[in-house]
Amino acid sequence: MTFSINPATGETLATHFFDDDSAIDGALDRAAAAQRRWAEIPIGERAAAIGKVAAGLRSEVETLAQTITAEMGKPIEQARAEVEKCAVLCDWYRANGAALLADEAIDVGGDGEALVAWQPVGVVYGVMPWNFPLWQVLRAAVPILLGGNGFVLKHSDNVQLCARRLIEVMEGAGLPAGLIVNLHVPTEQVTAIVDDPRIAAVTVTSGLGAGSAIAAAAGAALKKSVLELGGSDPFVVLADADIDKAAEAAVKSRYLNTGQVCIAAKRIIVERAILDDFTRRFIERTEALVMGDPRDEATFLGPLARERGRDALQAQVEKSIAEGAVLALGGKPAAGVGSFYPATVLTGVTSAMTAAREELFGPVAAIMAAADAEEAIAIANASDYGLSGALWCGDPERARRLARRIEVGATFVNGISASDPRVPIGGMKRSGYGRELAWFGPREFANPHLIWAR
Structure with missing residues (x-):
């Protein structure tokens, strides 16, 4: 039973x-x-x-x-x-x-x-x-x-x-x-x-x-x-992107459904020239998310669906920190009844860390730095997964060229990954x-x- x-x-x-x-x-x-x-x-x-x-x-x-x-x-x-x-x-x-x-x-x-x-x-x-x-x-x-x-x-x-x-x-x-x-x-x-x-x-x-x-x-x-x-979807933000819109979209993509989305932005890869500015805006918006009773109309973050999922997520966060990631926000299960886990942000994440290698199925964002667009694409592709991704760039033609190089089933330019009956969804690799x-x-x-x- x-x-x-x-x-x-x-x-x-x-x-x-x-x-x-x-x-x-x-x-x-x-x-x-x-x-x-x-x-x-x-x-x-x-x-x-x-x-x-x-x-x-x-x-x-x-x-x-x-x-x-x-x-x-x-x-x-x-x-x-x-x-x-x-x-x-x-x-x-x-x-x-x-x-x-x-x-x-x-x-x-x-x-x-x-x-x-x-x-x-x-x-x-x-x-x-x-x-x-x-x-x-x-x-x-x-x-x-x-x-x-x-x-x-x-x-x-x-x-x-x-x-x-x-x-x-x-x-x-x-x-x-x-x-x-x-x-x-x-x-x-x-x-x-x-x-x-x-x-x-x-x-x-x-x-x-x-x-x-x-x-x-x-x-x-x-x-x-x-x-x-499942996936560990890259969300690439280049230096000429609209930083404010990109940060807002990244927060929505990462934390919708309390982060329990296969096509969520899981690895947020940002060009170093705008990294500090983007991270500040991302954290500000993340802190504003309301966690609580999912029956409440104001709630954006509910509980994780299963307690064992919360425990697994906590283990991944702790392992990533031990590997060198920096805990910028959250990082501990909420006290009290229910399998609640707060919106969490890890910075300084590299491709060798658990937060990048494994799928984080919950409200944990992994922010990664890239020297330039070439390194950003390389980091995006340094994953066993290949479901979907997003690319934020101020030059539409350049964005389309770079999007073709991301090893996923779908890349969304200046938008967030989404499933829609008009377009196909599916992945590659694992x-x-x-x-x-x-x-x-x-x-x-x-x-x-x-x-x-x-």
């Missing part, structure tokens, strides 16, 4: 029992049957059905947001924003979905007629994280469902109430029962489900260890997988492979079926 525990109060909200073999078998049977029926529905009708989910989300925004806040500690304003972002995602695929998977004619020079038909692969298994308990699920599931596939969810143990309520909203909006289901299983049972013949492919957003194990199981079964395994969103998401789990009539 597992528990939903309010990380702000320590209160147990619910107890969840694992699904037994019979329940798993029945759910997979229902998903496979529902998927076969769903695949026969024209793409335009599937897109329209997904669009109805947007209305369902908006009608339940407060209930869903309060569940997110209670179960994983997200400040309520940010929780509402997550629900709305999910609705916007559904709206976008309703409007654009049919065109994304339309048949594509191929010119074969008069040798008959050839086309590629984008067809479903079957039921996709999605292993999803807790930090955006609705968005992460729908970011993966909506393009997959649009393509005529089914979706079996393995959500995190600590957000099972979110999983249950999301599926209720989706079925209430008219998606067929069984097309998307949540299987609550222990970690050791995940690979067995990956191997099940009713599962056609796998998508994972998780940590490196779990993602590698699931990818290995998928590979052994010759099944497609898409992985997003951040994973494959893409979600835009037209990439539906096609990752579609069979490009060539039909050539002569």
